[in-house]
Structure formats: C-alpha cells, structure tokens
Amino acid sequence: MKIGIIGATGMAGQEIYREAVRRGEEAVAIVRDAAKAKELLGEDTAIVEKDAFALTAADLAGFDAVVDAFGTAPDHAFTHNDLTKQLVAAAPSSAPDSPRLLFILGAGSLTNPETGMLALEDIRKAPGAESWISIPEAALEQLEYLRTVDTADWVGVSPQMMFTPGEATTPQVGKDTLLTAADGASHTTAGTMAVGILDELQRPTYRNTRFTVSDA
Structure with missing residues (x-):
C-alpha cells in the first residue's frame, strides 16, 4: 500500500511514517522541507516536497491512502479545515485513482461519558486554554464538515485528552466517547495513534465516520 503522510515531520506524522515502514508499506513523507524530513526520518526517506495547500488531484493520484497529520499554531488553526476541504475536492471517490x-x-469532539457533554467544554476550563483553544475548536469544525461529505472516501481519528510523544501500547478503539487507559487517565501516545491508524488502513473498519484511539 502506498501511503502519503502530510506533516510527516510532526509528532504524529513521524510515528505514522515509521509504523508504515515497519509494516512493509510504501510510506511517502509529504512535507515542505525535504532536508528536515531526511534528518528526522532517515536519508532513504521517500519524499514529496510540496506545500500541503498546493497539493492537487494529480499529486494524490497513485496513493492508496493519504494521512493528514498537518499541525499548525493556534492563530492558524482555521487552516485545518481549509486543507480538509482541499483534500476532499482533490480526492473524489468517483475517480478510480483517488x-x-x-x-x-x-x-x-468526543463526548465525556461523565457529563454527557463534549470534551471541548472540559478543555475550555484548562488553565491558559484561551491561548490555544482555537485548535480543538477548529478540529470540531473539521469533523462537522467531514460529516457532510459523501463525495470522498474518508475516515477521522481522535486521540484522547492528552496526546503526547511516546511508544506504542496496544490501542483501545472506540467511536465517539472518551476512553481511559489502565491508569484511569485519558491519553494517547503518538506511537499508539500510529498503530491504530495503520490497523485501520490495513483492515478498514470505519468509512466516512470518526473513531478514537486510546492507550491501553
């Protein structure tokens, strides 16, 4: 399987790239800085050096899957939805090579089972959240938009409340509700996320919907 990873030099993107390679898939880093990608992922890294916002249908053709692991600063969080709309338009399910x-x-966008409210409401109460709340707010808008899309083959995946660097555990997988690990906390390492993503790409279970991954 040929898998393109947008943002392959970021926390999640690096782990997804490495997990794909470990499983014998043809992973390609889609990045703006090829030198940085080679430094982080290795000199033999397969790379498409291009700004994600310049990607076209021709760029995406030939990939079996493209993972959007794009990250940005809070003041540019709105661009996540811009990129999502661009990718959806460039990869219509009606085209055989999309x-x-x-x-x-x-x-x-996950529901807190203790309150019945979106976890976003808990995030708003975190100290200093006003400086970065635009990121989870934009991610909710991104999911709301995707739920209107029936012209592309898409899937979304959410981590738990704490999404941090770290090695993989055996993923717990859920749908729209927060999960907790064995220690009772809500967290997902980038390694666990990568395993959950590759499991889904290799054995598709969710289509045109969102699922969630938690540490064990």
Whole structure:
C-alpha cells in the first residue's frame, strides 16, 4: 500500500511514517522541507516536497491512502479545515485513482461519558486554554464538515485528552466517547495513534465516520 503522510515531520506524522515502514508499506513523507524530513526520518526517506495547500488531484493520484497529520499554531488553526476541504475536492471517490483520506482530529469532539457533554467544554476550563483553544475548536469544525461529505472516501481519528510523544501500547478503539487507559487517565501516545491508524488502513473498519484511539 502506498501511503502519503502530510506533516510527516510532526509528532504524529513521524510515528505514522515509521509504523508504515515497519509494516512493509510504501510510506511517502509529504512535507515542505525535504532536508528536515531526511534528518528526522532517515536519508532513504521517500519524499514529496510540496506545500500541503498546493497539493492537487494529480499529486494524490497513485496513493492508496493519504494521512493528514498537518499541525499548525493556534492563530492558524482555521487552516485545518481549509486543507480538509482541499483534500476532499482533490480526492473524489468517483475517480478510480483517488486515495482514501484519513484525518487526525482532536479529542474535543468526543463526548465525556461523565457529563454527557463534549470534551471541548472540559478543555475550555484548562488553565491558559484561551491561548490555544482555537485548535480543538477548529478540529470540531473539521469533523462537522467531514460529516457532510459523501463525495470522498474518508475516515477521522481522535486521540484522547492528552496526546503526547511516546511508544506504542496496544490501542483501545472506540467511536465517539472518551476512553481511559489502565491508569484511569485519558491519553494517547503518538506511537499508539500510529498503530491504530495503520490497523485501520490495513483492515478498514470505519468509512466516512470518526473513531478514537486510546492507550491501553
């Protein structure tokens, strides 16, 4: 399987790239800085050096799947939805060479089972949240938009409340509700997320919907 990874030099993107390679898939880093990608992922890294916002249908053709692991600063969080719309338009399911699209979303759109409210409401209460709340808010808008899309083959995946660097555990997988790990906390490492994503790409279970991945 040929898998393109937008944002392959970021926390999640690096782990997804490495997990894909480990499983014998043809992973391609789609990045703006080829030198940085080679430094982080290795000199033999397969690379498409191009700004994600310049990607076209021709660029995506030939990939079996494209993972959007794009990250940005809070003041540019709105661009996540811009990129999502661009990728959906460039990969219509009516075209035989269009890839499956996988979008990494936030935890804010998951439901807290203790309150019945979106986790975004809990995030708003975190100290200093006003400086970065635009990121989970944009991710919720991204999911709301995707739920209107029936012209592309897409899937979304959310981590838990804490999404951090770290090695993989055996993923717990859910749908729209926050999960907790064995220690009772809500967290997902980038390694666990990568395993959950590759499991889904290799054995598709969710189509045109969102699922969530948690540490064990």
